Amino acid sequence: MKPFDVYPLIDITPVKASGAKIWDDQGTEYLDLYGGHAVISIGHSHPHYTKRIKEQLDNIAFYSNSVQIPLQKELSKKLGELSEYPDYDLFLCNSGAEANENALKLASFETGKKGFISFSKGFHGRTSGAVALTDNPKIIAPFNQHDHVHILPFGDLEAVEKQLKEGEIAGIIVEGIQGIGGIQVPDPAFLNGLSRLSQEYGAKLILDEVQSGYGRTGKFFAHQWVEGLKPALITVAKGMGNGFPIGGVLISPEFKASHGLLGTTFGGNHLACAAALAVLEVIEEENLIQSSLENGEFLIKELEKIEGVTEVRGKGLMIGFDMDRQAAPVRKALIHEYKTFTGSSSGKNTIRLLPPLNIDQKALTLFLQNLTSILAAKTVQ
Known part of the structure; x- marks a missing residue:
């Protein structure tokens, strides 16, 4: 018997997690900006x-x-x-x-x-x-x-x-x-x-x-x-x-x-x-509702400045942003090149961000820099 094949799986095997970080079975560290479909509210392994x-x-x-x-x-x-x-x-x-x-x-x-x-x-x-x-x-x-x-x-x-x-x-x-x-x-x-x-x-x-x-x-x-x-x-x-x-x-x-x-x-x-x-x-x-509000305001404001981002929606750390290209290759580059989990949606050009509420702005700033680099690259369309 094997698992019923209904999920398009990413070729990553997480074995450990803490806060907004995940490590796979090869020891590679990832940033979690998706929280497993908004499930991880207070961070992994709090x-x-x-x-x-x-x-x-x-x-x-x-x-x-x-x-x-x-x-x-x-x-x-x-x-x-x-x-x-x-x-x-x-x-x-x-x-x-x-x-x-x-x-x-x-x-x-x-x-x-x-x-x-x-x-x-x-x-x-x-x-x-x-x-x-x-x-x-x-x-x-x-x-x-x-x-x-x-x-x-x-x-x-x-x-x-x-x-x-x-x-x-x-x-x-x-x-x-x-x-x-x-x-x-x-x-x-x-x-x-x-x-x-x-x-x-x-x-x-x-x-x-x-x-x-x-x-x-x-x-x-x-x-x-x-x-x-x-x-x-x-x-x-x-x-x-x-x-x-x-x-x-x-x-x-x-x-x-x-x-x-x-x-x-x-x-x-x-x-x-x-x-x-x-x-x-x-x-x-830990006053995480206020943290979510403040980090969300920071993230939305900075996303709106990035060339290639056409619209940003959301409140707090429930954010969706549209781009001038399809989301799939951008998400692929984020996960494989920049070791960052993000989410998809019904919109083909939309990425969802649902990180743990206690994520820090240093991690968010790194993501913003990486996203800017991806969208500036003509090879990711």
């Missing part, structure tokens, strides 16, 4: 994180949700405080797709409806319900196609209201900032409009903060750049565990829990909660 996990392993790593797990209450309280959502409840699961699946179910249960609105170039995961919300034909099997999912143009409030008027819409799901879609930052008026329309028509607004949450944008959640916006449901994962699989749904007080409504075997286990608590403790102790 000492407090590894200590927390090791201590938990020495006690108990897992038992099911049929018993008391005090760490879940501790995590819920801490997340509520740092995110400024202390009155919301938290349902724990294992991934962003699972978080979105459960948010969809909650909205459908609460409204008694089955229709959902999502947006073009959005991405909410690869499980059945989540993948039905995307317009990427590469990942949608016939089984995933549903006539009650309406994928509308991103930013088009008129189209949203028209669909809501037709009824049967349980919820609207939107990313705080579109990630795979190329780091598309929603206009505050668009998000405010979605909030107003969802309330007017009895739908539930779901903010997918799986990639854009946990301080990545210089706020705890990207939607908090819009003053006063309070979604019914907020989904999280990726940076929540810094590499340990965990996800969650923040649930507004309008929802009432009942036994058996949602469930999971592994979600909220002792080890996952210990990892997630360590992440929040480091974010708070």
Whole structure:
């Protein structure tokens, strides 16, 4: 037996990592500006994180949700405080797709409806319900196609209201900032409009903060750049565990829990909660949300100066930039010649940057110098 060949693999084998650095099995050092799809929030192998996990392993790593797990209450309280959502409840699961699946179910249960609105170039995961919300034909099997999912143009409030008027819409799901879609930052008026329309028509607004949450944008959640916006449901994962699989749904007080409504075997286990608590403790102790904001402002400003960069988008350390050439050869040069990991997107000319929140400006400056050299070279087109 061998792994099912569904990933286009880079010919690099990481064996060690620390902070924003990775070393392969040949001892070569790399700069990580992608964080494994925005997962590495507090840096690789952070000492407090590894200590927390090791201590938990020495006690108990897992038992099911049929018993008391005090760490879940501790995590819920801490997340509520740092995110400024202390009155919301938290349902724990294992991934962003699972978080979105459960948010969809909650909205459908609460409204008694089955229709959902999502947006073009959005991405909410690869499980059945989540993948039905995307317009990427590469990942949608016939089984995933549903006539009650309406994928509308991103930013088009008129189209949203028209669909809501037709009824049967349980919820609207939107990313705080579109990630795979190329780091598309929603206009505050668009998000405010979605909030107003969802309330007017009895739908539930779901903010997918799986990639854009946990301080990545210089706020705890990207939607908090819009003053006063309070979604019914907020989904999280990726940076929540810094590499340990965990996800969650923040649930507004309008929802009432009942036994058996949602469930999971592994979600909220002792080890996952210990990892997630360590992440929040480091974010708070090291003021990483402010670091993300400051480093992001520096990086955006400097990227805009580079010849060959045509547009820069994003907030904090969730950045996408377009170039006057295709991204693939540039990313290839970055990884092989300059030993730097970056990310792709649905835009063929777009590179995504999602580094650890505690990366320093010295590392960012080195990347900027290397990118400038690549774009100045006529051979990389």
